[in-house]
Amino acid sequence: xxxxxxxxxxxxxxxxxxxxxxxxxxxxxxxxxxxxxxxxxxxxxxxxxxxxxxxxxxxxxxxxxxxxxxxxxxxxxxxxxxxxxxxxxxxxxxxxxxxxxxxxx
Amino acid sequence: xxxxxxxxxxxxxxxxxxxxxxxxxxxxxxxxxxxxxxxxxxxxxxxxxxxxxxxxxxxxxxxxxxxxxxxxxxxxxxxxxxxxxxxxxxxxxxxxxxxxxxxxx
Numbered sequence: 001x002x003x004x005x006x007x008x009x010x011x012x013x014x015x016x017x018x019x020x021x022x023x024x025x026x027x028x029x030x031x032x033x034x035x036x037x038x039x040x041x042x043x044x045x046x047x048x049x050x051x052x053x054x055x056x057x058x059x060x061x062x063x064x065x066x067x068x069x070x071x072x073x074x075x076x077x078x079x080x081x082x083x084x085x086x087x088x089x090x091x092x093x094x095x096x097x098x099x100x101x102x103x104x105x
Numbered sequence: 106x107x108x109x110x111x112x113x114x115x116x117x118x119x120x121x122x123x124x125x126x127x128x129x130x131x132x133x134x135x136x137x138x139x140x141x142x143x144x145x146x147x148x149x150x151x152x153x154x155x156x157x158x159x160x161x162x163x164x165x166x167x168x169x170x171x172x173x174x175x176x177x178x179x180x181x182x183x184x185x186x187x188x189x190x191x192x193x194x195x196x197x198x199x200x201x202x203x204x205x206x207x208x209x210x
Binding site for chain 2: 003004005006007021022024025026027029050052054056074075076077078079100102104105
């Protein structure tokens, strides 16, 4: 990845792109680039750490197992507590969606 | 602060605006809104933790004590190792500059 989070984005491929920006003992920061991707329909993320997420460009929907859905556009942000089961239900088709995620204890 | 990092920004005031988004044991995430602010000319930040910083909107220059200067625009990001002395030498006048900073061990 180059030194900019939103320029010269990688092209669409079957999987999302994930780059690790910080990999420290207690915190991981990732950039995820989606091109219309969603989580596998059969699975929920159940993460041991809290996750704070924002969208830098594009648009995406996080769905929770309890039925809540939150759609995030540029600058919107959301904290997902550890073990709150969730998935990415939708990302904007035809344009890249860039997520920034901070995983922490 | 509302739920969006870059909309409905606070107005200019003599000091920068600082909002803490995550305040966990090992990581702090902050949003800083500058309106042409710079660090006090006499002081360097000398921080005990590493800092990863990106600019969401606007433009700003981080200067290091060793003479290096890095200007960041939207999506540019930079890691400042702990105790690397630095200051904000410039932010764009006439528009808000929104920084996102992750402090970690």
